[in-house]
Amino acid sequence: MMTTDASTIGTAHNEEVEYSDTVAMQTFGFWLYLMSDLIIFATLFATFVVLGRNYANGPTGKELFDLPYLLGETLFLLFSSVTYGLVMLAVRDGRKKWVLTGLAVTFLLGLGFVSMEVNEFYGMVAEGHGPDISAFLSSFFTLVGTHGTHVTFGLIWMVVMMGQVAVKGLTIPVQSRLMRLSMFWHFLDIIWIGIFSIVYLMGVV
Amino acid sequence: MSQVPIDSIGVSRGSLRSYLTGFVLSLILTAIPFALVMSAAWSPGATLAAIFGAGIVQILVHLHYFLHLDTSSAARWNVLAMIFTLLIMILFVGGTLWIMYTLNYRMM
Numbered sequence: 001m002m003t004t005d006a007s008t009i010g011t012a013h014n015e016e017v018e019y020s021d022t023v024a025m026q027t028f029g030f031w032l033y034l035m036s037d038l039i040i041f042a043t044l045f046a047t048f049v050v051l052g053r054n055y056a057n058g059p060t061g062k063e064l065f066d067l068p069y070l071l072g073e074t075l076f077l078l079f080s081s082v083t084y085g086l087v088m089l090a091v092r093d094g095r096k097k098w099v100l101t102g103l104a105v106t107f108l109l110g111l112g113f114v115s116m117e118v119n120e121f122y123g124m125v126a127e128g129h130g131p132d133i134s135a136f137l138s139s140f141f142t143l144v145g146t147h148g149t150h151v152t153f154g155l156i157w158m159v160v161m162m163g164q165v166a167v168k169g170l171t172i173p174v175q176s177r178l179m180r181l182s183m184f185w186h187f188l189d190i191i192w193i194g195i196f197s198i199v200y201l202m203g204v205v
Numbered sequence: 206m207s208q209v210p211i212d213s214i215g216v217s218r219g220s221l222r223s224y225l226t227g228f229v230l231s232l233i234l235t236a237i238p239f240a241l242v243m244s245a246a247w248s249p250g251a252t253l254a255a256i257f258g259a260g261i262v263q264i265l266v267h268l269h270y271f272l273h274l275d276t277s278s279a280a281r282w283n284v285l286a287m288i289f290t291l292l293i294m295i296l297f298v299g300g301t302l303w304i305m306y307t308l309n310y311r312m313m
Contacts, residue, residue, distance in 0.1 A: 028282060028283065028286075031283050031286060032286055035286050035287060035289075035290040036290075038290055038294065039290060039293060039294060039297065042293075042294040042297050042298055043297055043301075045298065046297060046298040046301040046302065047301075049298075049302060050301060050302065050305045067239060067242065067243055068243075071235075071239055074235055075235075078228070078231055078232070078235065081267070081271055082224055082225075082227070082228045085219055085224035085227075085271060086221075086224065088219055089219060089220070089221060089224070183272065186267060186271040186272050187272075189267060189271070190264055190267050190268070193260055193263050193264055193267070194260065194264075196235075197238065197256050197257070197259070197260035198260075201238050201239070201242045201256045202253060202256055204242055205242055205249050205252050205253055205256070
């Protein structure tokens with residue numbers, strides 16, 4: 001009887017250690033993915049910096065970019081990064097209701113960002129300033145569009161996680177996924193800093 | 206369920222204080238370049254330098270306050286992987302710009 005108890009405790013402890021190891025490995029593996037994603041963005045940034053002043057008699061950034069509008073987009077994404085941070089605090093404290101509320105708020109802020117960006121792209125294409133006009137616009141749509149696609153996939157992931165938290169609760173695998181989504185989300189906000197600085201602000205100066 | 210694993214990860218040791226500090230710093234570091242560009246108060250060269258500087262500092266703020274990267278042993282491998290990635294990025298971006306500008310110069 002004693003032996004059984006001891007082995008049960010031993011197993012439970014080992015499981016916890018194994019879980020902890022698994023989560024640490026998953027987190028680090030996802031970090032490596034983010035780093036490879038960073039290289040994709042680096043090449044797109046390099047392309048933009050090389051081609052970004054080749055207007056081919058088309059419009060320039062100064063004519064196209066609306067800075068107050070861009071500031072709105074930026075604030076949406078920044079606010080959503082902070083609310084996702086608060087989600088992770090709620091995860092740590094095991095407050096399921098707050099996790100769901102926080103995810104919903106983060107989702108709406110992210111959706112606000114994507115909607116504004118889609119609206120901006122739509123307006124540009126409708127006015128005849130699509131990606132086929134100049135090298136500047138091709139590289140602009142590729143870089144900013146790739147970031148927007150990432151954010152859109154982050155939003156889909158967020159909906160899935162809201163479902164998982166609601167159905168499964170805050171189990172360790174669910175926590176681990178929420179953790180990775182938080183890394184993805186903060187990472188995309190960091191990429192956006194590069195985009196609004198290099199593409200928009202430097203394009204208007 | 207146990208809360209142990211999620212706390213043991215290098216990148217998840219946030220607090221309300223760290224998120225709010227990061228948020229306020231980010232707001233300031235976003236406002237500065239936007240204000241400079243919109244008001245056109247400085248010369249283009251100085252404005253470009255300010256945008257670049259504020260961007261770099263804001264990226265560091267996000268890495269520290271939102272992703273919780275630091276020199277602790279828990280985050281060491283994340284930081285090492287990032288430094289390696291930065292090296293590759295410098296080769297990519299720096300090499301591309303060097304080659305393309307030289308090419309452009311010689312074709313003029």
